[in-house]
Amino acid sequence: VEKAVWRQDEKPCDGGEDKEEPMADEDDDFHFFPTDANPEEPISEENQSVWSLIPELKEKLHVHQKKAFEFLWQNIAGSTNPGLIEAESKKRGGCVISHTPGAGKTFLIIAFLVSYLKLFPGKRPLVLAPKTTLYTWYKEFIKWEIPIPVYLIHGRRTYRVFKQNSVAVLPGVPKPTDDVKHVLDCLEKIQKWHSHPSVLIMGYTSFLTLMREDSKFAHRKFMAKVLRESPQLLVLDEGHNPRSTKS
Incomplete structure (x- = not known):
């Protein structure tokens, strides 16, 4: 559990008022970026990553949640590439997420659980x-x-x-x-x-x-x-x- 910690001192995103579909950070309490993260850093290619497991949920996640999703996979399973997870088994462990309230913690974890169960039913x-x-x-x-x-x-x-x-x-x-x-x-x-x-x-x-x-x-x-x-x-x-x- 003490393997990795992701801290966040930024204010949570507002979700955008021009979007009709409710975003995950409106009612929840999960928000974080790594302190050295670049908001423009590309997310893993979908066809070679766990993103292919939840395409419908990926569209509902904000950028900071997508980065956190990959952070969870890296620290819990060892990789975001399903084909490499077994080879990276020694890296499996856990992580601690330090965050500010109000940016979609619950939905982020739910998205992770859905992807995890699809790969490991x-x-x-x-x-x-x-x-x-x-x-x-x-x-x-x-x-x-x-x-x-x-x-x-x-x-x-x-x-x-x-x-x-x-x-x-x-x-x-x-x-x-x-x-x-x-x-x-x-x-x-x-x-x-x-x-x-x-x-x-x-x-x-x-x-x-x-x-x-x-x-x-x-x-x-x-x-x-x-x-x-x-x-x-x-x-x-x-x-x-x-x-x-x-x-």
């Missing part, structure tokens, strides 16, 4: 975020019509607010409590995320709760095992929060 991205931004992440997937399933794990309290479908009640069987419904909801979403290409979003508190290894219940042990072993790409929103080496 067997990988399982996990997004951890503060509970105050969880629904923002989910709404961004809907807003940009991302064709990849996204599963949002609610906290136990917020689940009562956002729950939509009631669990079927069988004759003679007691009606499940909200806590039971919440566990079933978590179990279903984690199982689906584990089974096919998709994105799982959850809060830090929910993650720690579900990761407990001392549970005596089989379903909780299953969820803890999946969350420990399945994520192969981890996104930490507000990453300064889990910066402790003991996290």
